[in-house]
Structure formats: C-alpha cells, structure tokens
Amino acid sequence: MQDELPEDSKLTRTKRQWAESGRFLTGRTGHDRLPPGQHEVKNWPVLDLGVEPAVDLNTWRLDVTGLVEEPLSPDWQSFGAYPQTTLRTDIHCVTTWSRYDNDWQGVRPRDILEDAGLGDDATHVMLHSHDGYTTNLPLEDFMSDTALLATHWQGAPLRSEHGGPMRAMVPHLYFWKSAKWLNGIEVMAGDRPGFWERNGYHMYGDPWREQRYSHD
Numbered sequence: 001m002q003d004e005l006p007e008d009s010k011l012t013r014t015k016r017q018w019a020e021s022g023r024f025l026t027g028r029t030g031h032d033r034l035p036p037g038q039h040e041v042k043n044w045p046v047l048d049l050g051v052e053p054a055v056d057l058n059t060w061r062l063d064v065t066g067l068v069e070e071p072l073s074p075d076w077q078s079f080g081a082y083p084q085t086t087l088r089t090d091i092h093c094v095t096t097w098s099r100y101d102n103d104w105q106g107v108r109p110r111d112i113l114e115d116a117g118l119g120d121d122a123t124h125v126m127l128h129s130h131d132g133y134t135t136n137l138p139l140e141d142f143m144s145d146t147a148l149l150a151t152h153w154q155g156a157p158l159r160s161e162h163g164g165p166m167r168a169m170v171p172h173l174y175f176w177k178s179a180k181w182l183n184g185i186e187v188m189a190g191d192r193p194g195f196w197e198r199n200g201y202h203m204y205g206d207p208w209r210e211q212r213y214s215h216d
C-alpha cells in the first residue's frame with residue numbers, strides 16, 4: 001500500500017528530516033577531524049560583537065515565533081523542564097580555530113520546535129540574541145541530532161562570556177551560526193541573512209567545504 005503513504009504530510013516530512021539529519025553525525029576522528037584551513041586550540045577564545053549582555057534568569061524567555069502552529073515563550077524554569085541532552089562536539093570558528101571535545105548539556109532545538117509545531121512552509125530559522133545578534137540556518141540543520149540549546153559546558157553552567165545562560169550550538173557549521181545569549185527562534189519560509197551573513201559571510205557556512213565568505 002506504499003502508494004497510499006502521505007508523502008507530503010507534515011509528519012512524513014518531519015520524519016524525513018530526522019532521517020536526513022543523520023548525515024550530520026560525522027563521527028570524524030583522527031586526521032579526518034580538522035576541516036581545511038583550521039588549526040586546533042586548547043583554550044576557548046571569546047568572539048562576539050563586544051557587548052556582553054546581562055541576562056536575568058528571572059525575566060529570561062525564549063520566544064519561538066514565526067511559522068509555528070503555536071508560538072512558545074518558555075521561561076527559564078519551563079525551558080529547563082524539556083528533556084536534557086548531553087553531547088560531545090568539535091567546534092570550528094571561521095577565524096580558523098577549532099576546539100575538540102566540548103561537553104555540552106542542554107535542550108535539543110527539535111524538542112522545542114516539535115512542541116511549537118512547524119508551519120507547512122517552514123524551511124529556515126533566524127536566531128535572535130540579547131545583544132541584537134542574528135544568524136540564519138536551515139531548519140533541517142537546526143533540528144539535527146547534534147544541535148543543542150546549550151546551558152552547560154564541561155559540566156558547569158555556561159559562562160556569560162560564552163553566551164550563558166543559554167546559547168545555540170550547531171557544531172557542523174562555522175561557530176558564528178551558534179548564537180550566544182539566545183532569546184528568539186524565528187521560523188521562516190525561505191532564507192534571509194543574519195548579521196554576519198549581511199556582512200559578507202556565507203549563508204550556510206559548512207567548514208568541511210570551507211564556506212567562509214559569500215563569494216566562496
């Protein structure tokens with residue numbers, strides 16, 4: 001009865017996205033681990049627009065807006081009530097440093113977005129942050145198994161300079177896609193450039209294909 005499967009139902013498409021997202025589980029080790037043009041660092045550099053916003057947990061909210069069935073705005077407590085996931089990932093900054101074996105804890109974007117329910121035409125997200133930073137990425141990448149809304153790093157609460165209390169962590173894209181101090185996920189029909197993407201950076205930013213700048 002295969003011909004009766006609802007190929008284009010929302011459920012089918014979401015499941016298909018889950019399956020496809022498996023390709024982001026690179027499992028790379030050894031020599032294969034460093035993307036072209038990168039070098040390994042042992043420290044963790046701080047890079048941002050120079051504004052470290054003071055984020056108050058008492059008023060903290062994550063606004064999930066745009067093409068969703070039900071907009072959400074969990075406070076810190078309800079955000080923390082979502083299933084907790086731990087991940088170990090390598091991160092790659094476009095300024096050529098890579099840092100291996102970062103241990104993260106947090107909530108999968110997928111778990112939040114499934115709760116909100118995706119609109120039929122949803123394809124991309126714009127991430128919004130407390131410092132006014134924005135960055136865009138495909139929904140499929142944001143909902144992959146290795147993406148996280150991270151609250152902890154190496155077992156301790158994420159420090160403010162690195163985006164605490166909560167940041168995005170999408171390890172298979174250059175680290176500028178991993179918005180610090182995240183306060184908004186806007187689901188969009190189609191792509192739109194965020195802050196660095198308007199300023200010459202690549203719309204997608206795959207480190208393995210060295211997609212650093214928009215002219216690459």
Ligand SMILES: Nc1nc2c(c(=O)[nH]1)N[C@H]1C(S)=C(S)[C@@H](COP(=O)(O)O)O[C@H]1N2
Binds near residue numbers: 045050161182
């Ligand atoms: N809100 C916000 N998120 C941001 C940035 C920023 O300026 N503001 N910079 C991006 C860039 S360019 C990088 S390389 C990483 C750096 O994260 P780190 O400072 O924790 O290393 O954060 C990304 N996320």
Ligand SMILES: [Mo]
Binds near residue numbers: 047
């Ligand atoms: Mo960066």
